[in-house]
Amino acid sequence: MKTDYDVLIIGSGASGGMAAYTLTQLGARCLMPDAGPPLDFERGRTLRPVWDLPYRGFGRPGRFPHITQASEFDAALWADEKQNPYSYPAADPYYWVRIKMIGGRTLRWGRASWRLSDYEFKGKDHDGFGENWPVSYTDLAPYYDRVEPIFKVAGRNEGFAQIPDGKFLEDNSKDSLSVERFIASAKKLGVPTTKARRSTGTLASSANLLLPDAVATGKLTIVPNAIAREIQVDPNTGLVSGVSYVDRLSRREYTVGARVLVVGASTLESTRLLLNSTSRRYPNGLANSSGVLGRYLFDQFYVKNCVECVVPEARGGKASRELMGGGGYIPRFRNLKPGEKKFLRGYAFDFGSGGTPSAKYFPLYGDALFAKLADVANTGFSLTTMGEVLPRYENFARIDPGVKDEWGIPSLHITHRYTENEHLMAQDATETAAAICGGAGFEVIAQHAQMVPPGESIHELGTCRMGADPKKSVLNRFNQAHDVKNLFVLDGSAFVSGGSQNPTLTILALSMRAGEYMAERMKKREL
Amino acid sequence: MKRRQAIQALLGAPALAAIPLPAIAQEMPKLATSTADAVGEPSTHYFSNPQMTALRRLGDLVVPAGAGRPGARDARAAEFLDFLISQSPADRQSLYRNGLDQLQSEARSRFNAAFESLTPQQADGVLGPLHTAWTYAAPADPFARFLREAKEDLIAATMSSHEWSDAQAAAGRRGTGIGTYWYPVE
Numbered sequence: 001m002k003t004d005y006d007v008l009i010i011g012s013g014a015s016g017g018m019a020a021y022t023l024t025q026l027g028a029r030c031l032m033p034d035a036g037p038p039l040d041f042e043r044g045r046t047l048r049p050v051w052d053l054p055y056r057g058f059g060r061p062g063r064f065p066h067i068t069q070a071s072e073f074d075a076a077l078w079a080d081e082k083q084n085p086y087s088y089p090a091a092d093p094y095y096w097v098r099i100k101m102i103g104g105r106t107l108r109w110g111r112a113s114w115r116l117s118d119y120e121f122k123g124k125d126h127d128g129f130g131e132n133w134p135v136s137y138t139d140l141a142p143y144y145d146r147v148e149p150i151f152k153v154a155g156r157n158e159g160f161a162q163i164p165d166g167k168f169l170e171d172n173s174k175d176s177l178s179v180e181r182f183i184a185s186a187k188k189l190g191v192p193t194t195k196a197r198r199s200t201g202t203l204a205s206s207a208n209l210l211l212p213d214a215v216a217t218g219k220l221t222i223v224p225n226a227i228a229r230e231i232q233v234d235p236n237t238g239l240v241s242g243v244s245y246v247d248r249l250s251r252r253e254y255t256v257g258a259r260v261l262v263v264g265a266s267t268l269e270s271t272r273l274l275l276n277s278t279s280r281r282y283p284n285g286l287a288n289s290s291g292v293l294g295r296y297l298f299d300q301f302y303v304k305n306c307v308e309c310v311v312p313e314a315r316g317g318k319a320s321r322e323l324m325g326g327g328g329y330i331p332r333f334r335n336l337k338p339g340e341k342k343f344l345r346g347y348a349f350d351f352g353s354g355g356t357p358s359a360k361y362f363p364l365y366g367d368a369l370f371a372k373l374a375d376v377a378n379t380g381f382s383l384t385t386m387g388e389v390l391p392r393y394e395n396f397a398r399i400d401p402g403v404k405d406e407w408g409i410p411s412l413h414i415t416h417r418y419t420e421n422e423h424l425m426a427q428d429a430t431e432t433a434a435a436i437c438g439g440a441g442f443e444v445i446a447q448h449a450q451m452v453p454p455g456e457s458i459h460e461l462g463t464c465r466m467g468a469d470p471k472k473s474v475l476n477r478f479n480q481a482h483d484v485k486n487l488f489v490l491d492g493s494a495f496v497s498g499g500s501q502n503p504t505l506t507i508l509a510l511s512m513r514a515g516e517y518m519a520e521r522m523k524k525r526e527l
Numbered sequence: 528m529k530r531r532q533a534i535q536a537l538l539g540a541p542a543l544a545a546i547p548l549p550a551i552a553q554e555m556p557k558l559a560t561s562t563a564d565a566v567g568e569p570s571t572h573y574f575s576n577p578q579m580t581a582l583r584r585l586g587d588l589v590v591p592a593g594a595g596r597p598g599a600r601d602a603r604a605a606e607f608l609d610f611l612i613s614q615s616p617a618d619r620q621s622l623y624r625n626g627l628d629q630l631q632s633e634a635r636s637r638f639n640a641a642f643e644s645l646t647p648q649q650a651d652g653v654l655g656p657l658h659t660a661w662t663y664a665a666p667a668d669p670f671a672r673f674l675r676e677a678k679e680d681l682i683a684a685t686m687s688s689h690e691w692s693d694a695q696a697a698a699g700r701r702g703t704g705i706g707t708y709w710y711p712v713e
Contacts, residue, residue, distance in 0.1 A: 037712055044712075049692055050704035052562055056607060056687040057704070061615040076709040101712075249713065359682055360675075363658045365589045366647075370596070448663035 005031040005221075006522060008243055008258035010228050010273065013104020014504050015264030015490035015511040017206025018147075020214040022515030028522060029219050031256060033226035033245050035265070036100035039077075039107065039207065048073070066095040068456060069108070077101065077108060083406040087413045094414040095455035096268060102224055103207030104266060105458065106504070111199040112329075112350075113153040114501035115144050115164045119336070123497050127338040127345070130391055133496045134468045134477035137164065143509035151204055151508070155197030163194070163331045163501065171195045176325045178311045178353045178381060178440075185439035186330065191432065196329050196350070225249055229409055231261060231277035231286055231487075238281055239486050246407050260486045260518055260527050264511065267492040268297075268397055271463040272412050274489070275399045287481035293474050294398050296391040296462040297416050300500055301451040303385035303426050306349075307433040308357055309442035310379045319354070319378035327352035332388075332500050334428065343424040347387035348500040349433060355380040361446045381442050385429040388500045389454075390421055391462050416454035426451050459503055464493035479514040486527055490514055565689050569606040573613035577641070578627035582608065582677075584643040585630065588650055589678050590685045595698050599681050602688035608680055619676075626673025 006028040009016045020030050050057040050072075059072040063081075070078045079098035088094040099105045119126060121133040121140075141164070148167040156172070157165035173195070175183065183193045201209075214220040225248035232255065234241040242257030263270045271294055277286040285293045314324050327350065334346035357380045362372050400413035430449040437444055467473025470482035479494050481487040490511040492503050521527040571579055586599030599605065612623045633653045634642040642653065656671035657678060666672045685691055692703045 043710075045707050045709050047705055048708035049689075050687045050706060051564065051689040051692055053708070055611065056684060058611055058683070058687075061611065061619070071706075073706040073708050076711050360679055361661050363660050365654065365657050365678055366591055367593065369589075370593060446661050450663040 005029050005256075005258040007031075007260045007262055007518065008033070008256065009262040009264060010034075010243065011104060011263070011265035011270070011491070012102045012211065012222065013106050013206055013264065013266060013491070014507045015492075016104070016262065017106070017210035017214075017264075018508045018511035019262045019264060019488075019490055019515045020220050021210040022512050023519055024214040024217040024219040026516065026519035027219070028519055030214070031221050031223065031258065033223045033228060033243065033256070034100075034102050034104075035225070035227045035248065035269075036102060036104075037224045037248075038102040038222075041203075044076075066093070066453075066455070067097050068095070068452075069097065069458070074108075084411070085403050085405065086411045087400045087403050089415055092415065092417050093453050094416050095453050096412075096414065096460075097455065097458045098266065098269070102211070102222065103205045106205040107203075107207060109204075109458075109504055110502065111204050112502040113148065113151060113155070113197050113199050113505045114331075115166060116140075116499050116501055116506050117162050117164050119162050119332070120497050120499040120501075123345070127335065129344050131465075131467060131472065131496055134466050134473075139477075140506070140509050140513065143513045144505065147505060147508045147512060150209055151199035151505075152201055153197055153505075154195075154200050156195040158192075158194045160192060160194070160331055162333075162336060163197075166197075168197065169200065173326070175328075176321070176353055177323045178314070178442075179326045179328060179351075181440040182351060182353075182381070182436060182442075183328070186436045188439060189432070189436060191330055191333055191436060193328050193330050193351075196327065226254070227407055227409070228265065228273055229253070229276070229407070231263075231273060232257075233277070233279050233281060233286065233484070235279070235281065238484060240286075240484055246409075248407070251407065259522065260488065262488045262490055262514075262518075264490045267460045267463060268412060268414070270489055270491055270493045271397055272399070272410075274464065275397075275412075276410055282483070287474055287483040287487055289483050290471055290474060292393075292465065292472060294463050295393050295396045296465055296496075297395040297397055297414070297460065298389040298391040298462050298495075298498060299416075299454060300457050300459040300498055300502075301385075301387045301389055301418060301422050301426065301454075302457045303387075303429060303449055303451055305382045306385045306426075306430045306447060306449060307383050307437055307444055308361055308446040309381040309437045309444050310357060310376050311353070311381055312379075312441065312443055314379035315375050317377070324378055325354045334425075341424075341428065343421045343428070344390060345388040345421075345425070346500060347385050347425050347429045349383045349385055349429070351381070351383045353381050354378055355382075357382075357445060381437065383433045383437075385426060385433070386457070386500050386502075387422060387425045387429060387451075388498060389418065391465075391497055392419070395454075397463055414455070418451060418454060422451065423449075459492070459498065461492040461495040461498045461503060464489050465496050466494050467496065478517040479510060480517075488514055488518060562689075569603060569610065571606050571609040573609045574624070574627065577631050578624060579605065579609065581627045581630040581642045584645075584650070585627075585677060586681050586685075588647065588654065589681045595694055597685065597688070597690040597694050599685045602685040602690045604681050604684035604688070607684045607688075608677075611680075611684075622669060622673050622676065626670055626677065629670050629673070 007030045009032045012034040064070040079100045118137045124132045155168040226245045229244045240261040244255045275285040330349040332346035395416045397412045403411045426449040464474045466475040582605040590599035592598030630642045
C-alpha cells in the first residue's frame with residue numbers, strides 16, 4: 001500500500017478543511033480524498049432567468065424529496081438521492097441533506113457563527129441530563145479566537161454567558177424602527193437580543209478560506225471524486241493502515257495508506273464509514289468497543305416562520321428603509337436557571353424585518369389577493385425558532401445492508417424522533433415570539449409550532465461522540481478514537497450535545513485544536 | 528517522406544495552417560437564442576378536456592390579469608401545470624385530477640353548469656375553502672388541500688413565466704426572476 005503521506009483526511013468541508021489548513025502549516029504531508037468534484041466558479045455557473053429553466057423554478061418533480069433547500073437553480077450542487085439512497089422508519093421520515101463536492105456543505109451554509117458555552121459543554125452539571133463534554137469552554141476559547149478572524153465573523157459583543165463574545169468585525173449598524181420596537185418589546189419580557197453573528201465575504205467556505213492556504217504550503221494533495229469505501233486496519237497492531245476508495249466516475253478501486261487518519265466526511269457519512277469498516281478486531285464497526293457508534297443522534301429542531309407578522313405602519317407603500325429592514329438574534333434564555341420550565345434546555349430565534357408575506361397566509365384569491373399583497377408589500381416581520389434537541393440513545397443510525405449507493409457501498413438506516421421535550425419547547429417558543437410581536441404592535445397574521453422533520457436543519461450531530469469514559473463514548477477529548485490511537489473524527493459526529501447554536505464554528509475550533517494535537521504527537525513520534 | 532508527414536499531407540493540415548483566416552472566423556460565436564416555451568404553443572396531454580378547462584378557469588380566478596400584470600392565462604400557467612403534474616408523484620397527480628373533477632361536479636350539482644361557465648360569484652361558492660385561514664398543516668379535506676396547492680402553484684407558475692418577467696421589466700421593477708444557475712456536474 002502506498003504510504004507517502006503523514007495524514008489522510010477524508011472530506012473537505014469545515015472539519016476536513018480546517019484539519020488540512022492546520023496540519024499542513026505545521027509541516028504534515030496530507031492527502032485529502034473527497035467524494036465529490038471541485039466546483040468551478042468561473043465555468044460552472046451562469047445567470048439565467050427562471051422562465052428559461054425546464055421546470056420554471058419548480059424543479060424536476062421528485063428529484064429531492066428530502067432537500068427542501070434545493071432549488072432548480074442550484075440542483076447540481078446537492079447530493080442526488082437516487083445515487084445516494086438511505087432508509088428510515090416509514091412513520092418517521094429523516095431528511096439527510098448532503099453536498100458531495102470539494103468544500104462540502106460549507107459551499108451552502110447559512111454562515112451563522114455562534115460559540116457554544118459551558119451551558120452545553122457542561123450541560124449535565126447544569127441540569128443533570130446526558131453527559132458533559134470532555135472539554136470545557138476554556139479549552140476551546142483560544143481556538144474560537146483564531147477561527148473567527150479566518151471566517152471574518154461579524155457580530156456584536158454583548159457579554160452573554162450563553163453565547164460567549166468573540167473576535168468579531170464589530171457590527172454597530174443602526175436598527176430599523178421596526179427592529180427597535182421588537183427589541184424593546186422583548187426587553188420588557190426579559191428576552192435578550194443581539195445582532196446576528198455571521199461569517200462574511202462572497203463565499204465563506206472551506207473551499208476559499210482553508211483549502212487554498214493548505215494547498216499553497218505544497219503539502220496538501222486533494223483527490224476529487226474519491227469515495228471512501230472502508231478503513232483498513234493492521235490486524236497485528238489494531239491501528240488504521242489506510243483507506244480503500246472508489247473513483248466516482250471510472251469506478252476503479254484504490255487503496256492508500258498514512259500514519260494518521262482523519263475522518264471529516266460530515267456527521268452521518270463519517271459514522272457510516274466507521275460502521276462499514278468491520279474486521280475481526282472490530283466486528284461492530286471501527287472504534288466501536290463502546291457500542292455507542294451510531295447512537296445519540298440529534299440535531300437542532302427548526303420551526304420555520306413560527307410567527308409571521310405585518311408591521312401596520314408600513315402598509316400602503318409606507319415601508320421606508322427607516323422603518324423596515326434588518327434583523328437579529330435571540331439567544332437561549334430559557335432554563336439558564338435549571339428547572340425554570342417543564343422542558344429541559346432552550347431555544348433561540350432568528351428574526352427579520354422586511355419582505356412581503358407569502359400569498360399563502362391570506363385567505364383570498366384573485367384581485368382581492370393582489371390588492372392585499374400590494375398593501376402589505378415589504379411590511380413583513382418573522383421569526384424562526386432553533387431549539388436544542390436532547391441526545392438520546394434511542395435515536396441512531398445503523399448500516400442498512402439492503403440499501404447501497406450507486407457505488408455499492410451500504411448506506412444508513414436512520415431513526416430519529418422528537419420527544420415531548422422538543423414539542424413543549426417549540427410550543428413555548430411560538431407563544432413567546434407571538435407575545436413579543438404583539439407587544440411591539442405588529443399584526444400577527446400566522447403562527448405555528450410545527451417542527452420541520454429531523455435532519456432538515458442540516459445540523460445533524462452526534463453518533464461518534466467524545467467523552468471521558470471509553471465505555472460511553474467513541475472519542476477522547478482531542479477527537480481521537482479511544483480504541484485506535486491513529487484515528488481522529490473531527491466533524492459534528494463528535495458532539496456530545498449541541499445547544500441551539502449553529503454548530504459550524506465549534507466544528508472548526510475542534511478541528512483546529514485536534515490538528516495541532518496530532519501534529520505535536522507526530523513530531524514526538526507518538527503517532 | 529516520413530509516416531507522420533505523409534499523414535499530415537493527406538489530412539491537408541499544413542495547407543490549412545497556411546491560409547490566413549479573417550478575425551471573425553477565429554472567434555467563438557455566442558448566438559442569441561430563444562426557448563421552446565417562448566416561441567411554441569405548449570401541447571397538453573395529461574389532464575382530460577374537462578379537467579383542463581377547469582384548471583384554466585381556476586387560473587383566471589386566482590391570478591386574473593391586472594394593470595401591467597399578466598394573468599395565469601397569459602402565462603399559460605395551466606398548460607405548464609399539465610406538464611409539471613404529469614411528471615409528479617402519484618399522490619400529487621391524484622390530488623389534482625380529483626380536485627379538478629370535483630370543481631366540475633360541484634358546479635354541475637350546484638348550478639347545473641360546467642365550472643368554466645360559472646359567474647365569479649357562483650365560482651366563489653365552489654371555492655369556499657380558499658377563504659379559510661391558513662394553518663401550517665395541510666387541510667384534511669382533499670378538495671381543500673387541492674385548492675390550496677393549486678392556488679400556490681398557479682401563482683408561482685404565473686410569476687415564473689416569461690410574460691411576468693417582461694411585465695416586471697417594463698414597469699422598471701425588480702424581481703424579474705434572474706438567478707445563479709449551476710450547470711450539471713459530470
